[in-house]
Amino acid sequence: MNSGINVTKIRARGAAYVAEARIAQMMKWKGIIAIVAIGNPLFYLVAIGIGIGVLVNENSGTSGTGGVEYITFIAPALLASAALTGALDEAMFPVMEGFKWRKLFYAINSTPINPGQIVLGVFIGALARVVFTVVCYWALLIAFGVVTISESWDVIPITIFAAGAFAAVIMGVTASVKNEDYFMTVLNRMIIMPMFLFSGTFFPLSSMPIFIQPIGWISPLWHATELGRYFSYGYSISSTMLVIHFGYLIGMMIVGFKLANQKFAERLAK
Amino acid sequence: MPESLISARGLTKKYGDFTAVDAIDFDVAKGESFGLLGPNGAGKSTTMRIIAATSQRTSGSISILGRDPEEHGPQIRAHLGVVPQQDNLDGELTVTENLFIYGRYFGLSKKFIRNKIEELLDFAQLQEKRDSKVEALSGGMKRRLTIARALVSEPDILMLDEPTTGLDPQARHILWDRLFRLKETGVTLVITTHFMDEAEQLCDRLVVMDKGKIMAEGSPLELIKKYSTKEVLEVRFGSERNKEVAPVLRDMCSRIEELPDRILMYVEDGEALLEEIVAKKLHPTTSLVRRSSLEDVFLRLTGRSLIE
Numbered sequence: 218m219n220s221g222i223n224v225t226k227i228r229a230r231g232a233a234y235v236a237e238a239r240i241a242q243m244m245k246w247k248g249i250i251a252i253v254a255i256g257n258p259l260f261y262l263v264a265i266g267i268g269i270g271v272l273v274n275e276n277s278g279t280s281g282t283g284g285v286e287y288i289t290f291i292a293p294a295l296l297a298s299a300a301l302t303g304a305l306d307e308a309m310f311p312v313m314e315g316f317k318w319r320k321l322f323y324a325i326n327s328t329p330i331n332p333g334q335i336v337l338g339v340f341i342g343a344l345a346r347v348v349f350t351v352v353c354y355w356a357l358l359i360a361f362g363v364v365t366i367s368e369s370w371d372v373i374p375i376t377i378f379a380a381g382a383f384a385a386v387i388m389g390v391t392a393s394v395k396n397e398d399y400f401m402t403v404l405n406r407m408i409i410m411p412m413f414l415f416s417g418t419f420f421p422l423s424s425m426p427i428f429i430q431p432i433g434w435i436s437p438l439w440h441a442t443e444l445g446r447y448f449s450y451g452y453s454i455s456s457t458m459l460v461i462h463f464g465y466l467i468g469m470m471i472v473g474f475k476l477a478n479q480k481f482a483e484r485l486a487k
Numbered sequence: 488m489p490e491s492l493i494s495a496r497g498l499t500k501k502y503g504d505f506t507a508v509d510a511i512d513f514d515v516a517k518g519e520s521f522g523l524l525g526p527n528g529a530g531k532s533t534t535m536r537i538i539a540a541t542s543q544r545t546s547g548s549i550s551i552l553g554r555d556p557e558e559h560g561p562q563i564r565a566h567l568g569v570v571p572q573q574d575n576l577d578g579e580l581t582v583t584e585n586l587f588i589y590g591r592y593f594g595l596s597k598k599f600i601r602n603k604i605e606e607l608l609d610f611a612q613l614q615e616k617r618d619s620k621v622e623a624l625s626g627g628m629k630r631r632l633t634i635a636r637a638l639v640s641e642p643d644i645l646m647l648d649e650p651t652t653g654l655d656p657q658a659r660h661i662l663w664d665r666l667f668r669l670k671e672t673g674v675t676l677v678i679t680t681h682f683m684d685e686a687e688q689l690c691d692r693l694v695v696m697d698k699g700k701i702m703a704e705g706s707p708l709e710l711i712k713k714y715s716t717k718e719v720l721e722v723r724f725g726s727e728r729n730k731e732v733a734p735v736l737r738d739m740c741s742r743i744e745e746l747p748d749r750i751l752m753y754v755e756d757g758e759a760l761l762e763e764i765v766a767k768k769l770h771p772t773t774s775l776v777r778r779s780s781l782e783d784v785f786l787r788l789t790g791r792s793l794i795e
Contacts, residue, residue, distance in 0.1 A: 224594075241584060323541075323571065327571070328640075486541065486542055
C-alpha cells in the first residue's frame with residue numbers, strides 16, 4: 218500500500234485539490250479571462266457611462282437616478298453583471314465538461330474525492346474567477362473616478378457573495394440537465410438576456426410597468442444590483458428590503474448547493 | 488491460499504427491474520491478473536464500478552482490500568487505479584499536468600508526484616510528449632496516459648475496463664506489452680474485455696459473464712480444456728449449402744456450431760476430419776484448422792458469439 222496516502226487529509230482538503238485543478242484549467246484561458254475582466258468594464262464605462270450618461274444627465278439631470286450621476290448609478294450594476302457573467306462561465310462549462318464533454322468528474326470520482334468535494338471545488342474555482350473580475354472592475358471604477366475606495370470597498374464582498382449564490386444555482390441546474398445544446402440556448406436567450414435587461418441595471422426597476430417587475434424580483438442580478446448601490450453610494454433601501462435581498466441570495470446559495478450535491482452524487486453513482 | 492484482495496458473494500446490482508449483475512461470486516488474489524470476459528451488456532462494467540467503489544450494490548456482499556465499499560469508499564479508492572472504458576483525460580492540459588493534477592487528488596505531496604511523473608513517462612513511453620496538450624495525442628498514447636495516470640498513486644489494484652477497445656493492432660500490442668510488464672512487477676490487475684485474444688494474453692484467471700451471471704471460471708487453458716476440444720475445423724460451403732450438409736457433418740464429430748457464414752466442428756484432430764470430409768466428396772469452398780480459443784468456450788456456454 219502507498220503509505221503516502223492519508224484519507225483523513227483528503228477528507229479535509231479534497232475540495233481544495235479540485236479547486237486547484239479548476240484554476241490550472243482556467244490558467245489555460247488566462248488571456249481571455251483577463252481581456253474580458255478589463256475590456257468589459259472599459260467599454261461599458263466609456264460607451265454607456267460617459268456616452269449615454271451625458272445624454273441622461275443633460276436631459277433629466279439626476280432625477281431619474283435618485284440624485285446621483287448616471288455613471289454612479291450604473292457602476293454597481295455593471296460590476297454585479299460582470300461578476301455574475303464570470304460566475305456563469307465557471308459554473309456552467311466545467312459541469313458540462315465534467316459530466317458530458319470530457320467526463321472529468323468521473324475521473325475525479327474514482328479517487329478518494331467525494332462528489333460533494335467536487336461540487337465545493339468547482340464552486341471555489343468559480344469564486345476565484347469572480348474575485349479576479351470584481352477586483353479588476355472595481356480598480357477601473359476607481360481609476361475613472363466613479364467611486365472612492367473608502368466609500369465603496371464593501372461592495373466587493375457583497376458582489377462576490379451574490380455571484381457565488383448565482384454560481385451555486387447554475388451548478389445545480391446544469392448538473393440536472395441531460396441535453397446541453399437545448400439547455401444552453403434556452404438559458405442564454407430566455408433567462409440570462411432578460412435578466413440583464415430587466416434587473417434595473419440601466420434604469421430603476423421601479424420605472425418599469427408592474428407586470429414586468431417580477432422578472433427583476435426573481436433575478437439574482439437585481440438583488441445584487443440593489444445591494445451594490447446601497448453599499449457603493451448610499452442608495453436608500455428600507456431595512457425590510459435589505460433583509461429580502463440578503464435572504465433571497467442566501468436562499469439561492471442553499472438551494473443551489475443542495476441541488477448540486479444531490480445531482481452530482483446521483484450522476485456519479487450510475 | 489494467497490491473500491484475497493477482492494471477494495464477492497451473491498453480488499447483485501439492479502437498475503429498476505433490470506438486473507445488471509445477478510448474484511455473482513468471485514475472488515481476486517494478490518498479484519493475480521483477473522479477467523471478466525463477456526459481450527457488451529454482460530454486466531462487466533457494472534461489476535467494475537462496484538469494485539471501484541463508485542457504484543453501490545443492490546444486495547450481496549463485497550470486500551475490497553478488506554473493506555466494504557458502502558462504508559469505506561474513499562479508503563478503498565485511495566488504493567485503486569482506475570482506467571475507464573472511455574479516456575477521461577483533460578484535453579486542454581498537457582501530459583504532465585494531467586498526471587500532476589490526478590496525483591493531487593490522492594493528497595500526494597508535490598515532490599512525490601514530480602518524481603513519480605518521470606517514472607510514469609518512461610513507463611508509458613511518453614517522455615517526448617510530456618509538454619504536449621493531450622488533445623494532440625493519438626488514441627494509443629491517450630490510453631497509455633490514462634493507465635499512467637491510474638498508476639500515479641501506486642495502487643494495489645489496477646482496474647482496466649476494455650483497455651484496448653478502439654485501438655489499432657500496433658497500439659494494442661504496445662499496450663499489452665506495458666500491461667505485461669506491470670503484471671511482472673506484482674500489481675494486481677482486474678480487466679474486462681470482450682476480446683478473447685486479450686483475455687488469453689493478459690489474464691491468469693477469468694470468469695466468463697453473460698446476462699449478469701458468471702457462466703464459467705478458470706484459467707484460459709482450463710476453460711478451453713473443459714468446454715472445448717483441442718482443435719476446431721472451420722468449413723464453408725457457401726450460405727446455401729451450409730444448411731444442407733450440416734446434418735451430415737453433425738454425425739462426424741462430437742459437436743458442431745452452425746454460424747451464419749461457416750460451420751465449426753470440434754475435434755481433437757482437425758486435419759484428419761477434413762480428410763474424411765473430402766473423402767465423402769463434400770468439398771468445402773474454404774477450410775481452416777485452428778486451436779480452440781475462448782471464443783469457442785463462449786459459444787459453447789451461451790450459444791452466441793462474443794462480438795455480435
